Amino acid sequence: MTQPATPTDIVLDRVNAIDGEVLDALLKEICSSHTWATLVRLARPYRDRDAFHAANAGAMEALSPADLDDAMAGHARIGTPKPGDATSQREQAGVQGADEALLADLAAANASYEEKFGHVFLICATGRTAETMLAALRERHPNDAATEREIVRGELRKINDIRIDRLLDEG
Template sequence: MAPTLRRSTRDQATPCPLGLPALSAADASALRETLLEVCSSPAWAAAVAASRPWHDREELRTANAKAMAELSAADLHDAMAGHARIGAPKPGDAVSEREQAGVRGVDPSVLDELRTANAAYEAKFGHVFLICATGRTADGMLAALRERYPNDAATEAEVVRGELRKINDIRLDRLLDAPR
């Protein structure tokens, strides 16, 4: 019998304490729920799950990249829906708080600039500004937002796809590196 994964909640810092062998052998339903904690696109979760078994971390990362490359515009929208607005981590959500640690304690004027720039970006593109925020400062994220704002929709969709892939890689690594 394949091990089952516990359903994580977004307020937990460690979504799964199992590692690659258990993740690869998990029953379909539990694996789907776990993968949806990494990326909220059902199409992405299904594609990654279908690529099992993964013999090493690189195979899982390759599955992520392949699944991300194949997402439709609607699937990308599903994937972005799981992310907090930059500069406004979801209260009580350890994942968004950890990933956006660079906005903690920042000067309120920078957060105001982020809010204004986010609003303009969202009005133009119809979705949140998405960036792999891990290790970035608030000023760095604001600069990236301003740099990407002139992009056309198709260019920005590809940038977002790349940022999501990076975020998923980090989240998958964290999942695999959780204490057992």
């Protein structure tokens, strides 16, 4: 006797059947890197959630520095979620209600980080408070560029996994 299809199975079937260009647009809502979207699309069909996550992991490992820049370009500065962007607002919920002094410290630390590395500070902000994000920013600031790029790669992977799960859970 076969098991009935779960909502995740139904979403996976739809994702597996979507035209390439349409899927690329959907995937770019998860990660703004064109290369990432292409690599994840080419890893279809996804038999389950784990296979979709594995496609994300493989694509993240394959991204060049320029591709990582593309991926980071789709993210708001920590502490300033994009107005009207539900994803940005949800992922940075931990900064909502933070006091002005903390937000000013976060803005100053962001500016220093961006000056040093040439890109936004990227962290998987889901479930983090403004205080913990500021502490992580300060902890990572002394890193060299190569070390920081690999940390960013890992953070992007976590963010993408959360967004993939959201897609699969909400259709």
